Amino acid sequence: MMSALHLVNRICTILVSFMKLLVLIILCLLLASCDAGLAPPPPIELGFSGTVYFTPGSWPSRDSLVGLMIFASEIYPLDSAMAFAGLFSDPPTIFVYPSMSESLLPFSADSISYSFPLRSGTYKYIGVVQQISSDLKTRGMRVFRVVGFYKDAADLSQPGSVVVNDSSQVKEINIQVDFRNPPPQPF
Amino acid sequence: MAQPNAGSLTGSVTDAKTQELLIGVNVILRSTIRGTTTDIHGKYQLHGIPAGMYDVTFSFVGYTSDTIYQISIQPDAELHLDVHLMQAPIQADQVVVTANRREQSLREVPVSVSTVSAKMIADHVSVTLDDALRYVPGVYMMQDQVNIRGSSGYSRGVGSRVLILIDGLPYITGDTGEIPWETIPMFQIDRIEIVKGAGSALYGSSALGGVINVITKEIGEKPDIRFRLFSGMYAKPTYSEWDWSDKTRFNTGGFISYSNRIGSFGYLVSASRMVDDSYRENDVYHRWGLYSKFNYNFSQYQSATLTTNIQWRTHGNFFWWKSLSDATRPADSQLGGEVNSTRGNVSFAYKEILSDKFFYSLKAIYFGNFWQDNIYGQVGNTAASHTTQVEAQVTYEISPVHVITSGLVANYDRIISDIFGSHPGVGAGFYVQDEITPLQSLKLTAGIRYDWQRIWKEIFASPAASSPSQLNPKIGLVFSPSPTTTLRTSYGEGFRYPSMSELFTSVNTGLSQITIVPNDSLKPERSVSYEIGGSQWLGNQVFLDAALFQNDFYDLIEGGVNPTQFVIQFNNVTRARIRGFEFGIKANMFHRFLTTDISYTYIDPIDLIHNTVLKFRPRNLFYASLIAQYQQWQTEVNYRYVSRVEAIDENLVRLAPIVDGDQRVACNVIDAGITYNLIDFNLPLTIGLTIKNLTNYYYVELLGNLSPVRTFYVSVEGTW
Numbered sequence A: 001m002m003s004a005l006h007l008v009n010r011i012c013t014i015l016v017s018f019m020k021l022l023v024l025i026i027l028c029l030l031l032a033s034c035d036a037g038l039a040p041p042p043p044i045e046l047g048f049s050g051t052v053y054f055t056p057g058s059w060p061s062r063d064s065l066v067g068l069m070i071f072a073s074e075i076y077p078l079d080s081a082m083a084f085a086g087l088f089s090d091p092p093t094i095f096v097y098p099s100m101s102e103s104l105l106p107f108s109a110d111s112i113s114y115s116f117p118l119r120s121g122t123y124k125y126i127g128v129v130q131q132i133s134s135d136l137k138t139r140g141m142r143v144f145r146v147v148g149f150y151k152d153a154a155d156l157s158q159p160g161s162v163v164v165n166d167s168s169q170v171k172e173i174n175i176q177v178d179f180r181n182p183p184p185q186p187f
Numbered sequence B: 001m002a003q004p005n006a007g008s009l010t011g012s013v014t015d016a017k018t019q020e021l022l023i024g025v026n027v028i029l030r031s032t033i034r035g036t037t038t039d040i041h042g043k044y045q046l047h048g049i050p051a052g053m054y055d056v057t058f059s060f061v062g063y064t065s066d067t068i069y070q071i072s073i074q075p076d077a078e079l080h081l082d083v084h085l086m087q088a089p090i091q092a093d094q095v096v097v098t099a100n101r102r103e104q105s106l107r108e109v110p111v112s113v114s115t116v117s118a119k120m121i122a123d124h125v126s127v128t129l130d131d132a133l134r135y136v137p138g139v140y141m142m143q144d145q146v147n148i149r150g151s152s153g154y155s156r157g158v159g160s161r162v163l164i165l166i167d168g169l170p171y172i173t174g175d176t177g178e179i180p181w182e183t184i185p186m187f188q189i190d191r192i193e194i195v196k197g198a199g200s201a202l203y204g205s206s207a208l209g210g211v212i213n214v215i216t217k218e219i220g221e222k223p224d225i226r227f228r229l230f231s232g233m234y235a236k237p238t239y240s241e242w243d244w245s246d247k248t249r250f251n252t253g254g255f256i257s258y259s260n261r262i263g264s265f266g267y268l269v270s271a272s273r274m275v276d277d278s279y280r281e282n283d284v285y286h287r288w289g290l291y292s293k294f295n296y297n298f299s300q301y302q303s304a305t306l307t308t309n310i311q312w313r314t315h316g317n318f319f320w321w322k323s324l325s326d327a328t329r330p331a332d333s334q335l336g337g338e339v340n341s342t343r344g345n346v347s348f349a350y351k352e353i354l355s356d357k358f359f360y361s362l363k364a365i366y367f368g369n370f371w372q373d374n375i376y377g378q379v380g381n382t383a384a385s386h387t388t389q390v391e392a393q394v395t396y397e398i399s400p401v402h403v404i405t406s407g408l409v410a411n412y413d414r415i416i417s418d419i420f421g422s423h424p425g426v427g428a429g430f431y432v433q434d435e436i437t438p439l440q441s442l443k444l445t446a447g448i449r450y451d452w453q454r455i456w457k458e459i460f461a462s463p464a465a466s467s468p469s470q471l472n473p474k475i476g477l478v479f480s481p482s483p484t485t486t487l488r489t490s491y492g493e494g495f496r497y498p499s500m501s502e503l504f505t506s507v508n509t510g511l512s513q514i515t516i517v518p519n520d521s522l523k524p525e526r527s528v529s530y531e532i533g534g535s536q537w538l539g540n541q542v543f544l545d546a547a548l549f550q551n552d553f554y555d556l557i558e559g560g561v562n563p564t565q566f567v568i569q570f571n572n573v574t575r576a577r578i579r580g581f582e583f584g585i586k587a588n589m590f591h592r593f594l595t596t597d598i599s600y601t602y603i604d605p606i607d608l609i610h611n612t613v614l615k616f617r618p619r620n621l622f623y624a625s626l627i628a629q630y631q632q633w634q635t636e637v638n639y640r641y642v643s644r645v646e647a648i649d650e651n652l653v654r655l656a657p658i659v660d661g662d663q664r665v666a667c668n669v670i671d672a673g674i675t676y677n678l679i680d681f682n683l684p685l686t687i688g689l690t691i692k693n694l695t696n697y698y699y700v701e702l703l704g705n706l707s708p709v710r711t712f713y714v715s716v717e718g719t720w
Helices: A002-032 A080-088 B118-123 B500-504 B650-655
Strands: A047-054 A067-073 A094-097 A111-117 A121-123 A125-131 A144-149 A162-164 A175-177 B006-015 B026-029 B035-037 B043-050 B052-059 B066-073 B078-080 B083-085 B113-117 B139-142 B145-148 B163-166 B189-196 B210-216 B224-234 B250-262 B265-276 B285-299 B302-316 B321-323 B326-330 B337-355 B358-375 B378-399 B402-417 B421-439 B442-456 B463-465 B470-482 B485-496 B515-517 B525-538 B542-562 B567-589 B594-607 B620-630 B633-642 B667-677 B685-692 B700-702 B711-719
Touching (some): A047 A162, A080 A094, A094 A111, B026 B043, B035 B043, B043 B052, B113 B118, B118 B189, B118 B685, B139 B700
Parallel strands (some): A047 A175, B006 B078, B006 B083, B163 B210, B515 B567
Antiparallel strands (some): A067 A094, A121 A162, A144 A175, B006 B043, B026 B052, B052 B066, B224 B711, B250 B265, B337 B358, B358 B378, B378 B402, B421 B442, B442 B463, B442 B470, B470 B485, B542 B567, B567 B594, B620 B633, B633 B667, B667 B685
16 A cells, blocks of 8 residues: 555656646747747749840850840830930830849850849840940940840740739740840840 | 435535635535535535435535545435535536536546636636637637537538537527627636537537537626726737738727626626727727526526527628738728627526436527628628527436436527528437446446438428438446546547538629539538547646547538639538547646646548548647746746648639638747736735737638737726
8 A cells, every 4th residue: 555655656756847847848839939920921023034045155255245134125126226215214114134233144154044123014125135345435336235035935036025013023034145146136 | 305215415615725615616416416506605405315325526616626435325314514625726527517418527427528717718818719718628729610629620601510509508600500709708607618529419410529518607696796807909010011000909898797696586687898909900890798697596496597698799801811911901802891790699497306316407599690791881791590499308317326318409490691591490309318337436328319400492392401310329438446547438429410501502702703502402411439538636736638539520511612613512522530639737836836737639630532631620739828826916828839730722722812821830829917816905806917929929720811919918807
């Protein structure tokens, strides 16, 4: 009988110790629950995204590649005056990415993925432009040239339109660039 | 009532610490139908007890129950027995009435039963009943839908797989078969009993996964004024995207009641008011409530009670958020919408003890439910439902070791609605249960219930809904090898008749042109529950309870979406099995200064048709409470973990559409509070501060519904 009582007493002692441990566990859980749970998703980067593919072996020499940018124009067709006005009007109708003051796109890569943040609208002409010279005042020499554009799936000779809305990013706007065989220049 | 060879048991019950006489303590002669409660002087008397040996249990909410074993009742003699009960938050050996439709010690029932006391409701500042159930082991609330061990899933507006009773009478709306949580008179609750597993063998339809019985307070013997006021302030959301309002949002309410007894006549009247600004836009909630209870004791053995309850409510529409980025704003289609409802019930109960071996009760309830939804003041859908149920129950003690309980039930339902149509329905049931105690340590319970129902498409037209008659058995065994050890096992069946809304709803939801079409050939859902469990006291400080369970579900009704036709129709589609185990431990530490209550439930919900995880069921529930008491201070911390729901209805998310409706995380919530009783200042007041969702954790219980943010409540409760 005494041994049974001793056993019960022993079990009680163990369980009370166990409960004290549980109190510590609860306190740990309280700390663990400081994770905030759900949160608003990060703002959606509107605009469009895709990949620029470079034809292997077509990259020009460094001295003729001052800049490489993706552009999106709400206006098409373009001429030089319209391109200039579109870039510097307020608001602009032609956008470039990265901006002209930022670093170059990767040099000698086979392809690059990009994400071009843009306001909503219809962009009728999207492409990649190569800046050949750093002197924008050069006369009699082409400073920029288009080296690839997003094509209309129904007519590969024509640029495809992209509609950017307020709720999502347009994906798979892929552009093929061949420095050796640039497309017809719009300006 | 006097009988030859009969004796009496009398005495008093006092608080062991304060020596205060306790009023309303349950005194039960175990394994018999005999019982009483202590009177205004804390005294009790039981006469006409056949001579013999008995165990007698004294139980009172907030106190540790005490059982005196092997008392000897002698012929024509009075045994005087005074008892002192210890205050204890651990409620492990209470008297419950729901498991077997009569008062019994919790140790005598073969199924898992949990209880929630009025004090726990007050301490948690639970505003509605669903809020009070969030810490019950094995119970999981999906916003306002209750799951017991994973029984329910998501079934908004189309029936509950858990039956709710008020004082033993069903309280389910006649149209949608839902639980009207907000109309349950929270301030008049004495305790809530939650019986887990199928319970249709005693209670009929809807007791598929369990039964929740709300037991209201008895009218006291002396004049009594009670009130409770609370005001909660919602914290500003952490994220500016969710901070939609410039104003501080409050949730405020309260009640006042007065009760008295004049001779044999007792009465209680109560009024309540609640206004919730809500932390979400277009989710404002206003409610008025009136509650009354009248009781007349014809004699010591006869009493009648009439209860009325009516609630008026206006609630803005917030079915789901606009998106996770706008989680505190509803989808645009819900803006400006609100539902106005008037819901009320009248119930009557008459009880009479005809002899020391035989008593019966007659009960009736009418529940009316009227609502209309408005959009910018324009009346939209309307519905009125009337449900009436009457029942008669007899309990007959054939011998001290053999008790039979039996009853007849009949109901009449009527709905009139522009979306459900106009339909009458009738039903009836008969149940019988036999409890045998062949050995002092062994109790066997077996019962069966037969139910019948007919619903008509139109009055005097042919029956529309084919509702096969239902026969539901149950059997249970309790073995108590020692006063501190109980082993139990049970088998039970359950069913749920399809609700009127599942059968007859025909409406364009206005959501992506989805139309709900009727299906009047639905069959009842069925369930089969198995459980094996046990409990063990270790000393008088630690109580353990564990159970293994399996619930099989047949013909579960689901609203299936046809994505091509944009049509929802309810069909019997799912065969499911939910297995799991539940473990609970309650303990006092440091000389009762600290009390812990911890439970863990594991659920394995399988859809056997698709061999996938059953939708809308979490696998893990872990609840922990830590309560410290010192003099008139009490502080408590409650932690709730519900694992992330693995599977949801992707079609619903896609077609509603609920933007970001698939976004969900585990529930990881802490509530904390402190109360102080001003009795030392001769004031009968208790003041409290409660912080719900202390860490401002953001989660959803229901698709696209951000659960309440951190809320600071102050409350004051008084009794004169």
